[in-house]
Amino acid sequence: MKNSIITLAMSLSIVACTTTAKQSADVVADSFDFASKQLNYAFTAIDSAKANLTPEQIEKGVFTPRSFTKDGGLSLIASRDWCSGFFPGELWYMYEYTGDEAWRKKAEEFTAPVEKEKTNGGTHDMGFKVYCSFGNGYRLTKNPAYRDIILEAASTLTTRYNDKIGAIRSWDHHKDVWQYPVIIDNMMNLELLYAAFKESGDSTYYNIATNHALTTLKNHFRDDFSSYHVVDYDTVTATPRIKQTHQGYNDESAWSRGQSWGLYGYTMCYRETGLPEFLEQAKAIANYIGEHPNMPEDMVPYWDYNAPNIPDEPRDASAAAVAACGLYELSTYDKENGAKYKEWADKMVESLSSNYRATLNGDHGFLLLHSTGSGHGAGFEMDYPLVYADYYFLEALLKKAKLEKEGTAIL
DSSP states (O other): OHHHHHHHHHHHHHHHHHHHHHHHHHHHHHHHHHHHHHHHHHHHHHHHHHTTOOHHHHHHTOOEEEEEOTTSOEEEEOTTSTTTTHHHHHHHHHHHHHOOHHHHHHHHHHHGGGGGGGGOTTOSTHIIIIIIIIIHHHHHHOOHHHHHHHHHHHHHHHTTEETTTTEEOOOOSOTTTOSSEEEGGGGGGHHHHHHHHHHHOOHHHHHHHHHHHHHHHHHSBOTTSOBOSEEEEOTTTOSEEEEEOSSSSSTTSOBHHHHHHHHHHHHHHHHHHOOHHHHHHHHHHHHHHHTOTTOOTTSOOBSBTTOTTTTSSOBOHHHHHHHHHHHHHHTTTOTTTHHHHHHHHHHHHHHHHHHSBOOTTOGGGOSBOOEEEEOSTTOEEEEEOOHHHHHHHHHHHHHHHHHHHHSOOOO
């Protein structure tokens, strides 16, 4: 009888493991199958929107989707917009998953207009724009022209670095309010600099990226490891003079996507440097997110963890997608807590795939609904589809698949 019980238990265990593995594989395959159909529909939606462009939009060179317009149309943007690299990046991810040359051609088509940004020194968003597009393209094709663009873009980004402050300036606007604003989002642009270091051997890129991460670690985080959105530095003393938000609920709240930027950013910085303080920071941010009392059961956060009307607040699917990317990779660096991080990431991905998916052949071709650009003040893009949510959703799926197959989440 005892042997029968043991045999039954083992059988049930095998069935459970097999079922879990199948479900895990299914969410990746099913999501990419949906993405393939939906992105093909997106091309039609983009062409329709282009047919109705105003002369001003044509002059600006709009070419790639960002979100909905206020009247429900498709919002197209030019390369100068910080989101211009995400749709090309999605197409590179489709090529990576499928190996289909048709996706490569489309990726090349939508990547090309971003090239002019390589010399745009008026923005810190060089990583979002150039690395998500040309960076993925170079990783997958080794096109030497893409390498040159990455290096020039990285060189341009370094012009925004202040050695005394030890950080890259984020914004040039609101000069009547800020002297030298640095936002947590800027952690995401450091990957471009690390890539440039590896390609060129020039340690300037490595040092600037690492110094920026160290300065941000020192000044952006509260005792509970939540992050301020904006830290403004005094250009004379190089010390913080203002800590506040520009997109979160209030200055002392935890804007959810900002927490995800930090998690992803410090996980990436640990990968590139091996510095233990970056790993510890990533772990602390991960636990803040995953164990937050206001985190919903489906692990897709409200737009701000301290928004006043929870549970009647909009969600931010983009915050979940970015966090899932960070958690999958972090799970490979922290063996003690790796299973927990992966479980959280799996829940986020499964929830996004099951309950946040756009309508097939609808919603202008976006993949996910229910993201929030900003809820601060009057807010904007609240409960909208956002192109960066789609980009990081596909990245999370690729990281999940690679982790379960190869034991690494590095693409």
